Amino acid sequence: MTVDITRQEPAGRGSAPVIPPSKPTARSSAAQLSRRSETGALIGTIGVFIFFCIFGGAQFLATGGAASWLNIAAELGIVAIPVGLLMIAGELDLSVGSVLAASSMTLATVSGYWGLPMGVGILAALAVGVGTGFVNGILVSRTKVPSFVVTLATNFSLVGLTLGLSRLVTGTTSVAIAPDATSKNIFGTLIAGQFEVAIFWWIGIAAVVIWILQMTKFGNWIFAIGGDAESARATGIPVTKVKVGLFMTSGFGAALVGVIQTILYNGAQVSNGQSFVFNSIIAVVIGGVLLTGGYGSVWGIILGTMTFAVVSQGIYYTGWNSDWASLILGILLLAAVLMNNTFRKLALSAGIGTKKLKG
Amino acid sequence: MTAPLLRLTNVSKSFAGTNALTDISLEVHAGQVLCLLGDNGAGKSTLIKILSGFHTPTSGTVEVNGEKVVFNSPRDASSYGISTVHQFGGTFPLMGVGRSFFVGVEPTKGWGPFKHFDKKTAGEIAVREMRNLGITRVTDGNRLVGSLSGGERQSLAIARAVYFGANVLILDEPTAALGVKEATHVLRIIMQARAQGLAVIFVTHNVLHAMTVGDRFAVLIHGSKADDFKKGERTREEITDLMAGGEAMAELEAEVAQFQATADAQ
Ligand SMILES: Nc1ncnc2c1ncn2[C@@H]1O[C@H](COP(=O)(O)OP(=O)(O)OP(=O)(O)O)[C@@H](O)[C@H]1O
Ligand SMILES: [Mg+2]
Numbered sequence: 001m002t003v004d005i006t007r008q009e010p011a012g013r014g015s016a017p018v019i020p021p022s023k024p025t026a027r028s029s030a031a032q033l034s035r036r037s038e039t040g041a042l043i044g045t046i047g048v049f050i051f052f053c054i055f056g057g058a059q060f061l062a063t064g065g066a067a068s069w070l071n072i073a074a075e076l077g078i079v080a081i082p083v084g085l086l087m088i089a090g091e092l093d094l095s096v097g098s099v100l101a102a103s104s105m106t107l108a109t110v111s112g113y114w115g116l117p118m119g120v121g122i123l124a125a126l127a128v129g130v131g132t133g134f135v136n137g138i139l140v141s142r143t144k145v146p147s148f149v150v151t152l153a154t155n156f157s158l159v160g161l162t163l164g165l166s167r168l169v170t171g172t173t174s175v176a177i178a179p180d181a182t183s184k185n186i187f188g189t190l191i192a193g194q195f196e197v198a199i200f201w202w203i204g205i206a207a208v209v210i211w212i213l214q215m216t217k218f219g220n221w222i223f224a225i226g227g228d229a230e231s232a233r234a235t236g237i238p239v240t241k242v243k244v245g246l247f248m249t250s251g252f253g254a255a256l257v258g259v260i261q262t263i264l265y266n267g268a269q270v271s272n273g274q275s276f277v278f279n280s281i282i283a284v285v286i287g288g289v290l291l292t293g294g295y296g297s298v299w300g301i302i303l304g305t306m307t308f309a310v311v312s313q314g315i316y317y318t319g320w321n322s323d324w325a326s327l328i329l330g331i332l333l334l335a336a337v338l339m340n341n342t343f344r345k346l347a348l349s350a351g352i353g354t355k356k357l358k359g
Numbered sequence: 360m361t362a363p364l365l366r367l368t369n370v371s372k373s374f375a376g377t378n379a380l381t382d383i384s385l386e387v388h389a390g391q392v393l394c395l396l397g398d399n400g401a402g403k404s405t406l407i408k409i410l411s412g413f414h415t416p417t418s419g420t421v422e423v424n425g426e427k428v429v430f431n432s433p434r435d436a437s438s439y440g441i442s443t444v445h446q447f448g449g450t451f452p453l454m455g456v457g458r459s460f461f462v463g464v465e466p467t468k469g470w471g472p473f474k475h476f477d478k479k480t481a482g483e484i485a486v487r488e489m490r491n492l493g494i495t496r497v498t499d500g501n502r503l504v505g506s507l508s509g510g511e512r513q514s515l516a517i518a519r520a521v522y523f524g525a526n527v528l529i530l531d532e533p534t535a536a537l538g539v540k541e542a543t544h545v546l547r548i549i550m551q552a553r554a555q556g557l558a559v560i561f562v563t564h565n566v567l568h569a570m571t572v573g574d575r576f577a578v579l580i581h582g583s584k585a586d587d588f589k590k591g592e593r594t595r596e597e598i599t600d601l602m603a604g605g606e607a608m609a610e611l612e613a614e615v616a617q618f619q620a621t622a623d624a625q
Contacts, residue, residue, distance in 0.1 A: 215475040217465035224462040227451035234411065234445055235463030236434035295453040348452075348505045 036347075037288040038300030040339040044286060044332065045303045045310070052314030060317035067194035068316070073309035074198040076283055077302060078257050079276050081202075081209050082250035084284040084301040088213075089246055090226040090293025091147040095136060096254035096280060098158035100273030103128045103258035105166050105175065108268035112177030113170050122183070122259055129255020130248045132158060137244030155277065163270050176267040188263030198260050205253070210298045222246070226293030282329060283308045286336040288343070295344065307332065362425035364389050364558045365410070365441075365527055370419030372405055379405040380582045382419070387527065392549060392559040394569035396602055397579035403562045404446055406579070407531045410560070411443035412436035440525030444516040446532045446562070452505030456489075456497060457482030459504045460519050488518040492548050510541025517548055521557075528552050529560045534568050546572050566598050578602060 052060050059065050079096050086093050103125035111121030136154055140147045166173055179188065189197050213219035221242050224232040233239045254276065262268045287304025289296030311332065315325040363386040372380040380402045387393050397403050408414045409421070412430035420427055423439045430436045436443070451459045461481045468477045482500015489497050494514045497507065504512060513533050520528055530549070534542040542565075549572045552559050563569050569576060576593070578586045578601050586593075586601055593601075 211475075217467060217476045220458055220462060220465050220476055223454050223458065224451055227453055231445070231451065232462065234413070234433045234443065236432070236437060237463045290453070294451065344453075348503050 037290075037295055037297045037340070037344070038303055039288070040336060040343045041287045041300045041303035041307070043339065044336055045307045048307050048310045048314070048328075048332070052310055052317065055320075056314050056317030060314055063192075064194060065313075065317055069306075069309040069313040070199055071194075071196045072313055073305050074196055074202040075257050075260065076276065076279055076308060077202040077305040078198065078205055078260075079250070079253045080280040080283040080287075080301050080305050081205055081298060082246070082253040083280045084287065084289050084296060084298070085209065085213065085222060086147075086246045086250050087281075087284055087289045087291065088226045088293060088296045089222045089243060090229060091140060091243060091246070092281070093133075093136065093151050093247060093250045094148065094277050095132060095151040095154040095158060096250060097274040097277040098155045098162060099129045099132050099251050099254035100258040100261075100276055101268075101270055102132070102158050102162045103255035104262045104268035104272055105162050105270060107259055107262045108175035108177045109166065109170055111179075112175050112267070118180055118183040121177075122187075125259050125262075126252060126255045129251035129253075129258070131251070133248035133251025134244060136251070137240075137247035140247070141240040141243055159270070159274075166270055173270040174267060177262060178266060179263045183263050187260045188265075190264075196260070196264065198257070198264075201256065201260070206298060206302055213298055218242070223294060226290075226295070228294075279308060282333055285340075286333060288336075288340045290340075290344070304336075307336075363387055363422075364424060366422040366425075367410075368420045368422070370406075370409060370416045370421065372402075372409060372414060373417050378582055380409075380416075383579075383584050385577055385584070385587075387558045387560060389526065389558050390553060390556045391574040392553050392561055392572050394573035394576045395560060395562045395579065396564070396566065396569055396576060396598065398564070398602055400581075401579040402582040403579055404531055405582075407443060407445070407529055407560070407562060410436065410441060410527075410529060411445070412441075437523065439527075441527040441529065442520040442523055442525075443529040444513070444520050444531065444533060446535070450504045450512050450516050452503065454504055455482065455501040456504055456507075456515065457485045457500035460485035460488070460515065460522075464523060484522075485515070485518070488522050489514055492518050492521075492551075493544060494518075508541070509536050510538070510544060513537065513541070513545060514548065517545065521548075521552060526556075527558045527560070529562075531562045532564070533561070534563060534565060542568065564602075566595055566602070570595060570598075 056065065079100075083093050083096060106128050107121040107125040110116050110124050111118050132154060136147070136151055139145070139150045143150070163173060166175065185197070187197065191197060213222065221232065221237045224235070224237060225239055225242055229239055254273070257276070258268075258273065261272065283305040284296075284301050285291060285304070286307050287296070287300035287302070289300060308329065311328050312325050315322050315328070365387040367383055367385045370380060370383045371378065383406060385393070395403050395406065405414065409416050409430075412433040412435045415429065415431065421430070422428065423441075428435075428439060430439075451462065454462075457478060458481065461484075465476045466480050466484075467474050468480075469475050478500075486497060486500050489511070492514050494511055497511060504515065507515065517530065517533065520530075530545075533545045537545065546568060549559055549561055553572070561569065561572065574590050576586075576588050576590075576598070577584055578598070580602075
């Protein structure tokens with residue numbers, strides 16, 4: 001028996017008029033802008049850019065200046081996008097630092113120390129990232145321990161494991177590698193002598209993930225899971241699978257940067273990568289993603305990443321001590337969160353006029 | 360009479376040793392509203408979660424149209440046309456109305472790798488379905504759910520359940536957080552669903568709401584079915600007393616009387 005109640009006429013309440021959708025006006029498009037999660041991030045990016053244009057001078061604007069922050073942004077961005085997706089789904093990944101180091105050491109050991117083909121080393125390195133993500137995802141879903149704790153634990157364990165194994169296998173903690181030309185071209189060359197190919201990886205990944213998050217049902221599931229995991233499960237979304245998949249993606253992103261760095265710098269060090277743990281979270285949060293999940297966008301993450309990169313590199317062009325960059329980033333992080341909260345409140349009140357918000 | 364749409368036989372559920380439900384037997388028929396009454400912690404939501412595939416019963420059987428079924432997931436339950444609006448849930452405050460309406464059942468268009476979520480259609484359908492339930496103030500499918508009033512949110516969740524549910528609609532305390540006007544509205548939606556031939560299970564604390572729309576009633580006390588009756592077989596006072604455990608109410612009345620007496624004496 002299938003009954004379609006939907007074709008019924010509007011129930012009772014005869015006096016309530018059907019309000020036609022209002023035509024878009026200047027005011028409603030401003031409201032529409034304020035409803036987007038990346039509005040605050042855009043203001044931030046433009047703000048710091050203008051700031052360093054003024055204080056960094058012509059050199060900051062020259063290709064060298066652009067390359068310096070774009071390179072930082074690209075490497076961070078490749079990690080920040082999947083970390084941001086996870087955050088939208090309500091989870092954190094603090095293990096990206098050691099995944100980067102572990103995949104980097106894997107590639108250098110397999111293809112450098114053992115001399116196997118580059119392809120084998122790269123696949124092994126990416127497998128380390130995806131595998132760690134899988135373990136994270138399963139642990140978080142099965143144990144219900146917060147992902148903050150689980151991934152913090154994996155971050156430490158994996159660093160230890162990488163250190164121990166590389167000493168056992170290679171006898172040192174930094175391994176050199178001589179990548180072939182093809183791998184160099186794909187992962188680790190400098191275009192025009194200054195721009196890393198990672199920039200193209202970043203753009204490519206961003207394009208794919210924008211499509212997934214905004215245009216596919218999988219994207220809708222990510223928002224739903226971050227908004228309310230129980231309700232999402234009630235609608236039949238395979239919550240565990242989606243989460244495990246997202247952890248694997250962030251492992252993949254970190255491992256890819258590990259591969260890129262190893263090939264670019266012709267070697268790997270166990271100590272690499274830990275800065276990505278907090279930098280990726282800073283970029284994502286500045287980008288307007290809600291730390292507790294359910295809200296955010298890839299454009300926001302990209303803008304947050306750019307803001308981070310502009311501040312951390314722009315400082316060198318000002319002639320000031322680079323110590324100030326951290327201060328600026330700290331203040332920016334706080335300001336960004338406050339601003340994003342304001343914009344979110346605006347988005348939540350959009351369309352209700354003078355009526356007060358309930359719950 | 361045909362077989363009931365939904366039949367529970369001796370359903371029990373225990374969580375790590377504590378019994379949330381003991382030997383519950385119930386029947387739900389098409390075109391009828393079954394009101395599930397009971398105090399806080401009586402086991403109403405637990406029963407609903409069994410029917411919606413969230414929990415599997417520790418013992419006992421569930422039948423749909425006379426066929427024995429086991430729901431291992433919410434998806435299983437919805438595949439039998441059972442759709443549920445859970446207490447404290449069902450909508451996503453930071454999602455648009457259209458996105459929220461179609462979570463888990465997104466309409467897609469396009470082909471192969473270009474197959475994508477048709478957000479425009481989703482928004483239009485969500486707005487239309489809410490309008491059919493009398494919510495006319497939501498006209499934009501992109502509007503965030505968190506900006507709706509409690510009643511509008513509840514209506515969105517119900518509109519969704521009605522739209523996707525084929526034959527059993529389960530509502531867990533849909534009127535609990537609502538004002539008089541919005542609660543009345545939800546009751547009207549229940550009557551509408553009933554008139555369309557759906558079976559409705561309506562969970563509530565509110566005896567008045569239950570008596571307004573119910574055809575059959577079941578009262579749960581501490582996880583057991585304390586009473587089971589048809590419309591008109593009990594008075595409002597009898598039901599209230601039963602829910603509160605009778606003596607508790609009498610005790611309270613005595614206390615109030617005493618309080619009154621001391622106040623008068625002063
Ligand atoms: N997942 C669970 N694990 C352990 N105990 C549970 C679980 N879910 C419910 N219970 C217990 O089962 C009993 C019944 O809870 P339930 O939520 O079904 O009550 P209810 O009748 O819906 O109450 P309310 O009117 O407050 O919503 C309670 O004592 C509750 O603590
Ligand atoms: Mg309940």
